[in-house]
Amino acid sequence: MTTSPLTVAEPSTPSFSPLYQQIKSLILQSLHAGEWKPGEPIPSEIDLAARFRVSQGTVRKAIDELSAENLVVRRQGKGTFVATHAEQHVQYRFLKLVPDSGDVDAEGPAEREIVDCKRQRASADVARALSLRTGDAVLQVRRVLAYRGTPTILEELWLPGTPFKGLTAERLTAWHGPMYALFETEFGVRMVRAEEKIRAVLPDASQAALLAVATSTPLLSVERVAYTYHDTPMELRRGLYRTDTHHYRNDLG
Amino acid sequence: MTTSPLTVAEPSTPSFSPLYQQIKSLILQSLHAGEWKPGEPIPSEIDLAARFRVSQGTVRKAIDELSAENLVVRRQGKGTFVATHAEQHVQYRFLKLVPDSGDVDAEGPAEREIVDCKRQRASADVARALSLRTGDAVLQVRRVLAYRGTPTILEELWLPGTPFKGLTAERLTAWHGPMYALFETEFGVRMVRAEEKIRAVLPDASQAALLAVATSTPLLSVERVAYTYHDTPMELRRGLYRTDTHHYRNDLG
DNA sequence: TAGTGGTCTAGACCACATA
DNA sequence: ATGTGGTCTAGACCACTAC
Numbered sequence: 001m002t003t004s005p006l007t008v009a010e011p012s013t014p015s016f017s018p019l020y021q022q023i024k025s026l027i028l029q030s031l032h033a034g035e036w037k038p039g040e041p042i043p044s045e046i047d048l049a050a051r052f053r054v055s056q057g058t059v060r061k062a063i064d065e066l067s068a069e070n071l072v073v074r075r076q077g078k079g080t081f082v083a084t085h086a087e088q089h090v091q092y093r094f095l096k097l098v099p100d101s102g103d104v105d106a107e108g109p110a111e112r113e114i115v116d117c118k119r120q121r122a123s124a125d126v127a128r129a130l131s132l133r134t135g136d137a138v139l140q141v142r143r144v145l146a147y148r149g150t151p152t153i154l155e156e157l158w159l160p161g162t163p164f165k166g167l168t169a170e171r172l173t174a175w176h177g178p179m180y181a182l183f184e185t186e187f188g189v190r191m192v193r194a195e196e197k198i199r200a201v202l203p204d205a206s207q208a209a210l211l212a213v214a215t216s217t218p219l220l221s222v223e224r225v226a227y228t229y230h231d232t233p234m235e236l237r238r239g240l241y242r243t244d245t246h247h248y249r250n251d252l253g
Numbered sequence: 254m255t256t257s258p259l260t261v262a263e264p265s266t267p268s269f270s271p272l273y274q275q276i277k278s279l280i281l282q283s284l285h286a287g288e289w290k291p292g293e294p295i296p297s298e299i300d301l302a303a304r305f306r307v308s309q310g311t312v313r314k315a316i317d318e319l320s321a322e323n324l325v326v327r328r329q330g331k332g333t334f335v336a337t338h339a340e341q342h343v344q345y346r347f348l349k350l351v352p353d354s355g356d357v358d359a360e361g362p363a364e365r366e367i368v369d370c371k372r373q374r375a376s377a378d379v380a381r382a383l384s385l386r387t388g389d390a391v392l393q394v395r396r397v398l399a400y401r402g403t404p405t406i407l408e409e410l411w412l413p414g415t416p417f418k419g420l421t422a423e424r425l426t427a428w429h430g431p432m433y434a435l436f437e438t439e440f441g442v443r444m445v446r447a448e449e450k451i452r453a454v455l456p457d458a459s460q461a462a463l464l465a466v467a468t469s470t471p472l473l474s475v476e477r478v479a480y481t482y483h484d485t486p487m488e489l490r491r492g493l494y495r496t497d498t499h500h501y502r503n504d505l506g
Numbered sequence: 507t508a509g510t511g512g513t514c515t516a517g518a519c520c521a522c523a524t525a
Numbered sequence: 526a527t528g529t530g531g532t533c534t535a536g537a538c539c540a541c542t543a544c
Contacts, residue, residue, distance in 0.1 A: 016540095018513060044529060055515045060530090068321075070506055076530050077522030094505045194505040199496035200453035200471035218453035218471035224505075243452035250503060252347045252447040252477075253323055269521090271532060297510060308534045313511090329511050330541035 023052050024062035031071060031082060032229040038084035038184050042072065045080075071192060085191070086181035093180055094194050094224065097153065097246050109145035109152060115210070117141045117169035119161065126158045129225050129236040137161030141172065144210055151211050152246060154203075157237040163189050180226075189234055194226040198248065207240055220248060276305050277315035284324060284335060285482040291337035291437055295325065298333075324445060338443070339434035346433055347447050347477065350406065350494050351502050362398035362405060368463070370394045370422035372414065379411045382478050382489040390414030394425065397463055404464050405499060407456075410490040416442055433479075442487055447479040451501065460493055473501055 027048070036042045045063065049056040063080055066072045074080045085093055092109075122130065122138045130138070138158045145153040159167070164187055175182045183189045201221040208215045220241040228234045241248065280301070289295045298316065302309045316333055319325045327333045338346055375383065375391045385391070391411045398406040412420070417440055428435045436442045454474040461468045473494040481487045494501065 020513075041529095046529090057516080058514060061513085063530095074530065075523090077524080077528080079529060096503075096505075196503040196505060198451065198473065198501040198503065200473045200494075201496075202469075202471055216455075216469070218455055220451065220453045220473075241453075243454075248451035250349075250449045250451065252349075252449065273532075294510095299510090310535080311533060314532085316511095327511065328542090330509080330543080332510060 019054060020058045020061040020065075023048075023054060023059055024065055026052065027062060027066060028071070028229065031066075034188065036082050038082045038190060039087055041079035041081050069192070083190075083192075084181070085178045085184050091178055093178065093191070094196075094226070096248050096250060097241050098249050099147070099246050109147050111146040111149070113144045113146070114169050114173050115142040115144060117167070117172055122158070126236055130158065130160050130233050132160060139164050139167055141169075143172075147246070150242075150245070152242045154207055154210050154240040155237060156239075157235060159235055163187055163234065183234075189228055191226040191228055191234060194224050197223045199223075201240070203240060211240065211242060213242065217242070217244075219243070222248070272307060273311045273314040273318075276301075276307060276312055277318055279305065280315060280319060281324070281482065284319075287441065289335050291335045291443060292340060294332035294334050322445070336443075337434070338431050338437050344431055346431065346444070347449075347479070349501050349503060350499050352400070352499050362400050364399040364402070366397045366399070367422050367426050368395040368397060370420070370425055375411070379489055383411065383413050383486050385413060392417050392420055394422075396425075400499070403495075403498070405495045407460055407463050407493040408490060409492075410488060412488055416440055416487065436487075442481055444479040444481055444487060447477050450476045452476075454493070456493060464493065464495060466495065470495070470497075472496070475501070 027042070030036065030042075042048070043051070045056050045059045048059045048063075052059065063072060063074070067074055067080075070083055072080050073083050118140055119137060120140055121135045122132050124134045126132075126138060127134045127136060132138070138161050140156070140158050142154075142156045144151050145155065164183075167187070171186075172179070172182070180191050183191065199221040200218050203211065203213065203215055203217065203219055205215060207219075208217070211219070213219075220239075220243050222237075222239040222241060224235070224237040224239070225233050226235040226237065280295070283289065283295075295301070296304070298309050298312045301312045301316075305312065316325060316327070320327055320333075323336055325333050326336050371393055372390060373393055374388045375385050377387045379385075379391060380387045380389060383391070391414050393409070393411050395407075395409045397404050398408065417436075420440070424439075425432070425435070433444050436444065452474040453471050456464065456466065456468055456470065456472055458468060460472075461470070464472070466472075473492075473496050475490075475492040475494060477488075477490040477492070478486050479488040479490065
């Protein structure tokens with residue numbers, strides 16, 4: 001391999017990027033462009049090395065980082081696959097609420113009920129969170145999640161109208177499996193990371209009714225913005241969690 | 254380098270560990286044993302490679318993982334250093350409470366006030382969290398953290414008595430800087446990771462008084478167990494956070 | 507100038523999966 | 526038997542830091 005790779009890293013260029021970073025970003029582009037679909041394998045390291053005219057080790061390091069960011073999944077002997085929310089053991093990718101007792105349990109809420117799903121115009125704060133303009137079309141979904149008959153999570157979420165054109169309450173209700181898997185397979189929107197802001201709040205009367213608690217019951221307010229590739233916000237979610245029998249679990253490295 | 258390394262990895266042994274994992278665990282032992290103190294450099298990759306009779310690349314991969322776990326810090330051209338809570342920009346290693354407004358702010362609470370610090374016997378739940386026996390000696394500390402004069406965090410923490418013999422309210426009050434830095438320099442206890450359980454609660458009368466809020470104000474209850482090397486729990490901390498002007502920020506990968 | 511970590515390469519062998 | 530990712534090595538060169 002003596003010929004030059006795609007982009008020769010100029011020595012002492014002000015903005016310099018290691019070769020493997022350039023390769024990583026090329027692979028990221030292909031992921032985003034949908035060259036390989038979620039769940040499918042990407043080309044082998046050797047193939048990618050040939051394609052980009054670099055060594056296998058350089059491709060390896062690029063994939064190492066993509067793997068660390070959960071964008072791809074390596075499987076020894078089989079290949080490297082585009083990460084997907086479907087076919088994944090974990091039902092709820094970003095949900096950190098777990099029962100106080102069971103730990104190995106690892107089960108998410110069993111019952112889901114869509115309260116409603118309607119198109120509307122983005123309010124100022126929703127628009128800001130989703131990088132839209134106030135008044136742009138958005139989809140609003142409300143639902144309740146229950147553990148063993150006990151309603152525990154009240155969720156309200158907003159999606160940008162354009163990418164999610166055609167999403168209805170019926171399709172949501174008919175869908176069994178992770179909501180993010182539906183977004184992925186039906187709308188080509190893959191959530192890759194999220195930010196949450198957590199507060200303690202008291203519910204208003206309607207919220208309390210949906211969760212079957214008193215309005216004096218403190219609840220966890222979890223506001224999540226989920227992003228797809230290139231840090232594009234694609235979902236705003238506001239959840240109210242009951243924390244009398246469950247808690248939000250967080251690991252700090 | 255043709256001679257065998259420390260432990261020859263037997264082929265097809267039931268429990269097999271890659272060489273670099275073995276090296277990592279050897280380095281970890283030295284870290285735990287205090288062979289290199291926090292803030293000090295560890296030997297260069299080449300030296301470690303010679304010491305363990307493996308290639309530099311293998312040592313490199315071991316250090317890569319230690320670095321990803323924040324146990325060491327690499328500095329190009331200078332060396333690899335044992336991570337430390339002192340001399341670190343971040344004042345509060347595990348605190349995720351940030352002002353609603355400021356983001357770049359990155360400032361922790363400016364004022365700290367030790368409410369009290371006393372020796373006592375571990376209750377059942379404190380003992381369980383710290384892997385002690387009920388009745389074992391523990392130190393209990395209570396303090397209030399304030400942002401610009403507004404008390405915002407009420408913290409109650411328990412430390413195992415033996416490793417922290419000699420810790421008093423005076424020493425805590427006299428100490429300026431991160432509490433974990435004091436633990437590190439004065440007691441040789443370095444916290445490397447933590448787990449938090451978060452709930453929404455209402456304060457009792459005394460808690461409300463210390464935070465200057467009504468007993469009807471919902472607060473974030475953050476229970477943290479911090480671990481030193483080898484997953485040994487060394488601190489139980491229960492915090493009550495006001496979330497009217499601040500929020501708990503979490504990034505989900 | 508010397509030493510450190512950072513990048514890149516090339517090749518060997520291993521473990522795993524599949525046909 | 527073949528192809529995949531996983532490990533390990535050895536050596537080259539680069540960038541940063543210190544003396």
